[in-house]
Structures are given as structure tokens and as C-alpha cells.
Amino acid sequence: MNRRTAGHTDWCGRDHRCGLGEHRSDEIVVDVAGHGRAVLVRVRTAAGREHAEVRVRVALASGEIAARRQLVGLLGDMRQAVTRAAIAARPRPRRAER
Secondary structure: OOOOOOOOOOOEOOOOOOEOOEEEEOOEEEEEOOOEEEEEEEEEOOOOOEEEEEEEEEOOOOOHHHHHHHHHHHHHHHHHHHHHHHHHHOOOOOOOOO
């Protein structure tokens, strides 16, 4: 068994968060008082796959139209962030040797 597939990782919270074969880091919280909050947790599944789990809470405008605009913008931003992370995770093509 190696450290990448068994046992706790260096970043693992090593407590009740680890269970069912998963390892979970401590929460990283970004709090903008009165406006929003984001919580990030690094997760390694029982299969060894690693993920970032992100929860976001944003204060919405009181008017329905403005709130819907905020939600559309938030979803667009989330899509862009997920796409950017997925692209960064792809292996780069090897350059041909000369």
C-alpha cells in the first residue's frame, strides 16, 4: 500500500470527516460578511480520485428580476471556473522530439 491510495494524506483532516473510504481536508472558508461565503474541501474517494468540493452562498437582491440576473451570472461564472479547472487538469500533449 502506498500513501496515495491508502491511509491519510498530508492534507487530510484525520477525523470524523474521513469515512466510507473517503479522505476530506479541513474546510477552507472565504467569507465576505453580508454578501457571500465559499467553502472548499479537498476530497479523495475510495477509488483514489481527487476532487474539490465547493459550496457557495451568495446574498441575492430583494427584487425577483435582479435576483435572477445574479443567478444567471453566478451560474456562468461557476461554469467558467469548472471548465478552467478541467482544462488545467488535462495532460499536455507531448512535443515531438527533433
